[in-house]
Amino acid sequence: EAQVTQNPRYLITVTGKKLTVTCSQNMNHEYMSWYRQDPGLGLRQIYYSMNVEVTDKGDVPEGYKVSRKEKRNFPLILESPSPNQTSLYFCASSAQAGGTGSYNSPLHFGNGTRLTVT
């Protein structure tokens, strides 16, 4: 089954304790991205990747890191989490990164990771 898989689904941690949220897709997609969703603010892009070894900042990259060493995986790393990073996080992917190919490439989302930082 074609899907984007995020783990874990729920995570409670303490301030300053490094954590990684994994994201994997089995559709051979070029484009992957991370979003956070907060009440009243909607979905905001954290980082995105157009292909392997190519990553770029989105709208709210502060406090986050990503890597794209392989096409299928795009982990989100919080080196020193803080309470303001408590949020619902989504990973997404699409077939084409940009150009004319992105005309008809819908974005597929994972089920989300609810992170609480105390």
Place this chain on the structure above:
Amino acid sequence: KQEVTQIPAALSVPEGENLVLNCSFTDSAIYNLQWFRQDPGKGLTSLLLIQSSQREQTSGRLNASLDKSSGRSTLYIAASQPGDSATYLCAVRGPNSKLTFGKGITLSVRP
């Protein structure tokens, strides 16, 4: 900077009504516009994608239209059902492949 607006933020209708959800965007230089559905605590499910060269797309009871020049899209839901209750988001994809989302419309269909 692209901005996407969805008004109203919430909508409640009786079952069986045909309804229209609106989405507006400020920069008409887009590759496509996508409508999503989100159930509480869940991920987003893609409903329809309209390419910038298209005017509309249909899937079952859903029809999405796009007027790029005026920066507007509508999602038409025919014969609404309680199972349609969810939050509906639109997102536009720009030339730099960046997606900009609206904040969504929370729809409640009353039995």
